[in-house]
Amino acid sequence: MREYHEQTRPELAGNPDAIIAAVRELRSLDAPTHGGRVLSYVYDTGISEIDDLAGDVARIVQPLNALDPTTFPSVAVMERDLIAFAREMLHGGSDVAGNVTSGGTESCLLAVRTARDLWRVGRDRFAIGRIVAPTTVHAAFRKAAKYFDMILDEVPVDPATGQVSAADVIERMGDDVALVVLSTPNYPYAGLDPVAEVAPVALEQGIALHVDACIGGFALPWWKGVAHAWDFAVPGVTSISADLHKYGFAPKGASILLHKGHARHRAQYFSITDWPGYPVVNPTMLGSKSAAPIASAWAIVQYLGTAGFAEQVALMQTATAELVAGLNQIEGLRVQGEPTGPLLAVVADESVAPDRRVNPHKLVDDIRASGWILQSQPGQVQTDGTLLPQSAHLTITPVTHGKTGDLLAAISASADRVRGVAGALESPMVLGGVAAIKAQFAALGVGENGEGLEQVPAEVMDQALAGLLLALGVGGSGGAGSEAVAGSGGAGSDLAGSGAGSELPANMSDLLAIAQLLPEPIATRILTEVLAQVIAP
Numbered sequence: 001m002r003e004y005h006e007q008t009r010p011e012l013a014g015n016p017d018a019i020i021a022a023v024r025e026l027r028s029l030d031a032p033t034h035g036g037r038v039l040s041y042v043y044d045t046g047i048s049e050i051d052d053l054a055g056d057v058a059r060i061v062q063p064l065n066a067l068d069p070t071t072f073p074s075v076a077v078m079e080r081d082l083i084a085f086a087r088e089m090l091h092g093g094s095d096v097a098g099n100v101t102s103g104g105t106e107s108c109l110l111a112v113r114t115a116r117d118l119w120r121v122g123r124d125r126f127a128i129g130r131i132v133a134p135t136t137v138h139a140a141f142r143k144a145a146k147y148f149d150m151i152l153d154e155v156p157v158d159p160a161t162g163q164v165s166a167a168d169v170i171e172r173m174g175d176d177v178a179l180v181v182l183s184t185p186n187y188p189y190a191g192l193d194p195v196a197e198v199a200p201v202a203l204e205q206g207i208a209l210h211v212d213a214c215i216g217g218f219a220l221p222w223w224k225g226v227a228h229a230w231d232f233a234v235p236g237v238t239s240i241s242a243d244l245h246k247y248g249f250a251p252k253g254a255s256i257l258l259h260k261g262h263a264r265h266r267a268q269y270f271s272i273t274d275w276p277g278y279p280v281v282n283p284t285m286l287g288s289k290s291a292a293p294i295a296s297a298w299a300i301v302q303y304l305g306t307a308g309f310a311e312q313v314a315l316m317q318t319a320t321a322e323l324v325a326g327l328n329q330i331e332g333l334r335v336q337g338e339p340t341g342p343l344l345a346v347v348a349d350e351s352v353a354p355d356r357r358v359n360p361h362k363l364v365d366d367i368r369a370s371g372w373i374l375q376s377q378p379g380q381v382q383t384d385g386t387l388l389p390q391s392a393h394l395t396i397t398p399v400t401h402g403k404t405g406d407l408l409a410a411i412s413a414s415a416d417r418v419r420g421v422a423g424a425l426e427s428p429m430v431l432g433g434v435a436a437i438k439a440q441f442a443a444l445g446v447g448e449n450g451e452g453l454e455q456v457p458a459e460v461m462d463q464a465l466a467g468l469l470l471a472l473g474v475g476g477s478g479g480a481g482s483e484a485v486a487g488s489g490g491a492g493s494d495l496a497g498s499g500a501g502s503e504l505p506a507n508m509s510d511l512l513a514i515a516q517l518l519p520e521p522i523a524t525r526i527l528t529e530v531l532a533q534v535i536a537p
Ligand SMILES: *Cc1c(COP(=O)(O)O)cnc(C)c1O
Pocket: 103, 104, 105, 106, 108, 138, 140, 183, 185, 186, 187, 212, 213, 214, 215, 243, 255
């Protein structure tokens, strides 16, 4: 008999009320999901009936397995309706087909894998294709390139506006390009990529073009004044992703991927008959899956209808315009580029003297205490050597309407407090920390740019990381090795601010700056450790 430790809570056994109370208590740890205080991740209409409805229908379909719509036809009906709605919204005809996926990332991964497989037809079956996309393309495409052994060829955007030029994208096209990806809009700055200019050229050259409308897909169709067409109305667009769990206001777990041409859609399917079990024929990555996201999304689309979407989008458009105007009035800050859709990013205004600039990450850290949660986005060196500035991201949802005055007042007050404060990238403490971390990795035999990281024995790496995270104020255990970082110029002191446990440090701007300044393999290894420790038993 195997012995094991009891890992459940005995007081909860057989007691649903206590279990529900326990989950409610856990939920009190979370950022507020309603009321518009969190300007990323959550998409709140403020209509409580919608939340209730989504929960109620999820409960009805709870026992189903959406893996098999032939055994559970209700799932097929709801999926078909959602595809029809999205297809019409995106000006697709009867030659456009698609599926509901588990989210934007899955839609993007599938769009890439499908394009890669079609591109490989007539080529070596392991040929490595390129994905051409602006630097601002979502990380999901970096993931896709890694998963599917492709090269992501990043086209630099104008650092002053975040905008990519059509000519720069077109110039990269060639026989080894399996897919061009443009975003409408992109997540970092809400810039609308030049689909109308690029797609016809892609068509001419026989190159697939995916429009990533994960975030904009359910908003831009009702947005007034979009500069140009970007959906299936444009010849050359071969696929589009649009997330139901963003501006479709559905609970997480639902996105739509549409393809132009039935052959392209059919190529997305994974289908085998040569194993001893049931025939596996499915269009998405998951096997068994919940029908709840499909049912919730279906219910919300029925509830809102096109008139409801138009209404919600109008609220967001008003709020966004007020925010853009108000933010540009705050000395030391400016809105990056020209956002299209209900999201935007602010950067430091380089046109004013350094002591009048507002570092966006300092702003994000400061405004947290007033109960507003914005999202820090790191700066990045592009492939041409130009630097994209640090920024703060705001995703605007219908509940922000009517609250823009409060939000602007809070940002303005926060800007007053941090104006002229140097960003973490210039902090001696951060720079000292980076030097110490580099030294520590060098001592492990890791090269300047992270070469040889994988060769470090696991126990040695574990020890080093444990110490490092302790010095950074992340994670509880560890000990050995911490001197290397903590000892050098007090690198750990300020970073250790938030203290023990597996909580993340309060001062995210320092952690992000360290990540930005370290060679990528080292930064990603450290961040992986941080996130792994969050769930380590
Ligand atoms: C959110 C988003 C994705 C990825 O979607 P997830 O649902 O988070 O997996 C892809 N592209 C863009 C532009 C997005 O905003």
